[in-house]
Amino acid sequence: MTPDEEAEFKARRKSRNLVFALILFGFVALIYAITVVRVTD
Amino acid sequence: MPAPLSRNGNDVNSNTATTATAKPATKTIALTPAAMPAHWRDFYALTKPGVIRLVVFTGLCGLLAAPGAIHPVIGFTAILSIAMAAGGAAVLNQWWEADLDKLMKRTVRRPIPAGRIRPDDARDFGMMLCGFSVLIMGLAVGYLAAAILAFSIVYYAVIYTIWLKPRTPQNIVIGGGAGAFPPLIGWIAVTGEITMMPVLLFAIIFMWTPPHFWALALFVKPDYAAAGIPMMPNVAGEKSTRYQILAYSVVLFLTTLAPVAIGGAGMIYGFAAALLSGVFVLLSIPVALRLPTQDDVLKPEKRLFAFSIVYLFALFAALVVDRMVLA
Numbered sequence: 001m002t003p004d005e006e007a008e009f010k011a012r013r014k015s016r017n018l019v020f021a022l023i024l025f026g027f028v029a030l031i032y033a034i035t036v037v038r039v040t041d
Numbered sequence: 042m043p044a045p046l047s048r049n050g051n052d053v054n055s056n057t058a059t060t061a062t063a064k065p066a067t068k069t070i071a072l073t074p075a076a077m078p079a080h081w082r083d084f085y086a087l088t089k090p091g092v093i094r095l096v097v098f099t100g101l102c103g104l105l106a107a108p109g110a111i112h113p114v115i116g117f118t119a120i121l122s123i124a125m126a127a128g129g130a131a132v133l134n135q136w137w138e139a140d141l142d143k144l145m146k147r148t149v150r151r152p153i154p155a156g157r158i159r160p161d162d163a164r165d166f167g168m169m170l171c172g173f174s175v176l177i178m179g180l181a182v183g184y185l186a187a188a189i190l191a192f193s194i195v196y197y198a199v200i201y202t203i204w205l206k207p208r209t210p211q212n213i214v215i216g217g218g219a220g221a222f223p224p225l226i227g228w229i230a231v232t233g234e235i236t237m238m239p240v241l242l243f244a245i246i247f248m249w250t251p252p253h254f255w256a257l258a259l260f261v262k263p264d265y266a267a268a269g270i271p272m273m274p275n276v277a278g279e280k281s282t283r284y285q286i287l288a289y290s291v292v293l294f295l296t297t298l299a300p301v302a303i304g305g306a307g308m309i310y311g312f313a314a315a316l317l318s319g320v321f322v323l324l325s326i327p328v329a330l331r332l333p334t335q336d337d338v339l340k341p342e343k344r345l346f347a348f349s350i351v352y353l354f355a356l357f358a359a360l361v362v363d364r365m366v367l368a
Contacts (some may be wrong), residue, residue, distance in 0.1 A: 015081055030121070034113045
């Protein structure tokens with residue numbers, strides 16, 4: 001793997017991790033919101 | 042560099058690799074796996090965001106037009122589940138058809154045939170989206186909505202993609218049901234029951250799908266022929282397809298007026314439906330009555346296809362406006 005390819009590899013991995021973290025955070029927030037709505041309904 | 046992979050991730054050079062068969066849809070072509078980890082944008086592209094927009098919109102319209110109220114968080118969850126299911130089914134569709142997509146100019150740059158995503162990764166991603174969508178819908182919204190959502194995924198990914206599409210020119214007619222579920226699910230998310238009105242919303246999209254797709258099929262006919270997909274123009278011929286486009290447009294016209302006839306929608310929707318569906322029929326007439334010459338740019342066909350997309354957005358928007366004004 002050339003230095004350029006390695007840099008691209010790391011950039012892709014970083015962006016994927018970031019998006020995955022955001023999705024997980026969104027999922028947790030959604031489940032929390034659904035629980036609150038269901039409990040208070 | 043890893044060995045080329047088949048659709049199912051097998052090494053095509055090994056003894057266990059799937060070999061090409063007589064049926065085009067099951068033909069296996071070596072796919073170059075991505076050397077780099079796939080970019081998240083490729084996963085996003087795999088969900089067919091353009092189709093999701095239409096699915097989300099019609100699902101939201103079904104939800105907003107339904108009688109009754111739904112908590113915004115639950116409503117949002119229902120729409121999110123519909124979007125995830127549509128995206129997941131689209132991913133599974135592309136995973137299954139990766140070898141066919143490689144043969145068509147229109148689809149060759151998709152992430153799997155282009156080698157940007159490994160087929161196995163796409164399959165897992167699609168399964169995950171579908172599974173979570175049904176789970177969340179069931180837990181947050183209701184089991185009836187979740188059951189219909191699960192059925193719609195199976196309908197698209199299995200009945201349409203695997204069974205109908207490679208076998209019959211009626212693939213679009215029956216497969217159109219897959220895209221017709223969102224407003225039905227949106228409506229049921231609010232009411233919790235199946236009544237005549239959501240069934241009519243289903244029927245509208247069901248009747249809209251054949252003229253929409255056949256207009257497209259007329260100008261990408263060589264693509265479908267190259268991939269061996271039995272689309273109507275390739276099997277029944279252009280003349281028959283063109284007549285059928287007009288026939289379905291007339292049936293669509295009548296179907297869109299049915300909600301007014303049963304008292305499920307008011308005059309705002311009725312006027313919009315008559316106007317929009319009338320234009321749809323008018324645009325179908327030149328498509329039905331002509332046969333293209335050589336080097337024809339197929340303008341009427343492209344015009345009908347473009348209008349059919351705007352048509353569905355406008356029709357469902359009119360339904361929501363009508364409901365809000367009446368409410």
